[in-house]
Amino acid sequence: MRRVVITGMGIYSCLGKNLDEVLESLRVGRSGIGIDPKRTEYGYRSPLTGILERPVLKGILDRRARVCLPEQGEYAYMATAEALRNAGIDLDYLENNEVGILYGNDSSAKAVIEAHTTAMEYKDTQMMGSGAIFQSMNSTVTMNLSTIFKLRGINLTVSAACASGSHAIGLGMMYIRNGLQDVIICGGAQETNYLSMGSFDGIAAFSTRVDEPTKASRPFDRDHDGLVPSGGAATVILEDYDHAVKRGAPIIAELVGYGFSSNGVNISQPSDQGSINAMMRALNDAGMEPKDIDYINAHATSTIQGDQLEAKALDQLFGEYRTPISSTKSMTGHECWMAGASEAVYSTLMMLNDFIAPNINFENPDEFSRNLNIISQPTPKSLRAILSNSFGFGGTNSALIIKKL
Numbered sequence: 001m002r003r004v005v006i007t008g009m010g011i012y013s014c015l016g017k018n019l020d021e022v023l024e025s026l027r028v029g030r031s032g033i034g035i036d037p038k039r040t041e042y043g044y045r046s047p048l049t050g051i052l053e054r055p056v057l058k059g060i061l062d063r064r065a066r067v068c069l070p071e072q073g074e075y076a077y078m079a080t081a082e083a084l085r086n087a088g089i090d091l092d093y094l095e096n097n098e099v100g101i102l103y104g105n106d107s108s109a110k111a112v113i114e115a116h117t118t119a120m121e122y123k124d125t126q127m128m129g130s131g132a133i134f135q136s137m138n139s140t141v142t143m144n145l146s147t148i149f150k151l152r153g154i155n156l157t158v159s160a161a162c163a164s165g166s167h168a169i170g171l172g173m174m175y176i177r178n179g180l181q182d183v184i185i186c187g188g189a190q191e192t193n194y195l196s197m198g199s200f201d202g203i204a205a206f207s208t209r210v211d212e213p214t215k216a217s218r219p220f221d222r223d224h225d226g227l228v229p230s231g232g233a234a235t236v237i238l239e240d241y242d243h244a245v246k247r248g249a250p251i252i253a254e255l256v257g258y259g260f261s262s263n264g265v266n267i268s269q270p271s272d273q274g275s276i277n278a279m280m281r282a283l284n285d286a287g288m289e290p291k292d293i294d295y296i297n298a299h300a301t302s303t304i305q306g307d308q309l310e311a312k313a314l315d316q317l318f319g320e321y322r323t324p325i326s327s328t329k330s331m332t333g334h335e336c337w338m339a340g341a342s343e344a345v346y347s348t349l350m351m352l353n354d355f356i357a358p359n360i361n362f363e364n365p366d367e368f369s370r371n372l373n374i375i376s377q378p379t380p381k382s383l384r385a386i387l388s389n390s391f392g393f394g395g396t397n398s399a400l401i402i403k404k405l
Contacts (some may be wrong), residue, residue, distance in 0.1 A: 278399040
């Protein structure tokens, strides 16, 4: 079985537009959450969201490429371009070698709604424009990036709710391990526009702590009142170890474990046992035990039931080892389809730079979180192996283990 390494990373999030900016935010525990006035106008209970600018791609991509890209596709392009640069992969390499793409995405709401609105206004579907179909399909990110970067390997969108980005990385590892690909672009993307999140707001999933936006996302804290939506994109370049060494690639870390499970209960209900199953599968896959993990980036979204059940699962597996835990969602909010990929990047940045980013706003533990070693301040720490959890609606669970080489 072949070893799988990370040779490049890229990120575009509310914590920063590149790896350097994001690293600085993680070091100091800087929140990227703010207020979106359009949400109030639209009828949201909560206007809270991760704040990030749309990238300006004019002069970088031709008009046809720009017309076909939805918002989350723009973020994914930026993250992927950075990851490829860091991996030492240029367009010449992409044109002459088989490189695949597996990317997490589970909606393209804005493109669908805008196309529908246009058709209703003009009573003419031709007025939607030639790019509407390519922006609105769930596979929009992979179809666009595979065209822009001239990819000829596996080309697949992973649609698994808030575990999409994590599953994309795990599946990429499996393809490479089994000799089906040498290099795969993996990641996750999430649109942040107000049209994309109304249904979540409609079920009262969001925090309404609008007077203190940066304190609204409070994973594991007794006083949390809901999650804060966010988005962007994150990309990792996965590569066969021997292939990476042969081409002289910069090897960042090794992906050693992927675990998954399904809860099999209510469509929106999390499960402590489902979480345990995914984490144990990842540990078994890596040939590791709970005591071998130096840090856990928890899924913890700042919802009461989700945080409590994950805390129970973490306590059962890692409680006796006092394993350091934090949820970067305290700073970013919940990046949804992107989260599994971005949190793998965040955790790897911590591992490379010997620190743990804080679970900010953790002030009052509840009966479940008080048993855990939750890191609430930026903390220097040498990390050799990290675990990143991602759980989603429908009971889909994913866990990744990454090691320093």
